[in-house]
Amino acid sequence: MKSIIVAMDKNNGIGAKGDLPWGRSLPDDLAHFKKLTTGGSVIMGRKTFESIGSKPLPNRENIVVSSRPTGVQGVLTARSMPAALALARYEVFFIGGEDIFLEALNEVDAIHATMIDAEFPEADVFFPQINSQDWREVSRNHHEADKDNKYAFDIVEYERA
Ligand SMILES: NC(=O)c1ccc[n+]([C@@H]2O[C@H](COP(=O)([O-])OP(=O)(O)OC[C@H]3O[C@@H](n4cnc5c(N)ncnc54)[C@H](OP(=O)(O)O)[C@@H]3O)[C@@H](O)[C@H]2O)c1
Numbered sequence: 001m002k003s004i005i006v007a008m009d010k011n012n013g014i015g016a017k018g019d020l021p022w023g024r025s026l027p028d029d030l031a032h033f034k035k036l037t038t039g040g041s042v043i044m045g046r047k048t049f050e051s052i053g054s055k056p057l058p059n060r061e062n063i064v065v066s067s068r069p070t071g072v073q074g075v076l077t078a079r080s081m082p083a084a085l086a087l088a089r090y091e092v093f094f095i096g097g098e099d100i101f102l103e104a105l106n107e108v109d110a111i112h113a114t115m116i117d118a119e120f121p122e123a124d125v126f127f128p129q130i131n132s133q134d135w136r137e138v139s140r141n142h143h144e145a146d147k148d149n150k151y152a153f154d155i156v157e158y159e160r161a
Pocket residue numbers: 005006007008013014015016017018019020044045046047048049051065066067068078079080081095096097098099100103125
């Protein structure tokens with residue numbers, strides 16, 4: 001099983017200036033990310049790896065796609081997406097960014113998408129449109145904004161149609 005896990009705003013924005021546009025304002029979404037990916041193999045681009053502090057995510061096999069090795073202990077580097085997939089020993093989660101998601105869309109069985117009910121005009125990287133001819137929504141869980149989570153969001157799971 002291979003899947004994408006992504007969080008995006010109403011315009012499919014996923015990042016701004018090397019960070020999440022909404023920063024750390026959605027801890028419940030980060031908890032969902034951690035719960036789903038723990039024990040798996042996470043595949044990410046070099047800039048995403050830098051955005052999480054150039055450290056491996058704990059309790060996951062971390063694979064960074066880059067033309068150069070990261071030199072960081074506890075992280076595997078792959079020069080291409082097929083090479084990354086060949087390294088993965090556990091359930092695969094593609095965790096971004098933009099180019100990784102674009103390539104991964106052809107590979108995955110499912111998309112776990114957090115749809116944030118907000119717009120971030122400063123977004124400079126985007127997720128492609130999820131085409132309803134190719135993808136079927138199988139579940140949707142709504143989270144209201146609350147004292148810890150600044151924006152409302154839906155966690156939506158898609159499977160290939
Ligand atoms: N909202 C979300 O769910 C989410 C998830 C992840 C990231 N983000 C955000 O997205 C931004 C980072 O994403 P990004 O799209 O700018 O960069 P990225 O995809 O994380 O990294 C791009 C780099 O990955 C390597 N790479 C990508 N595809 C490759 C391929 N096929 N073969 C070899 N190397 C490849 C290259 O590294 P080299 O240049 O080293 O060769 C490339 O420069 C940040 O703002 C981050 O916060 C958001």
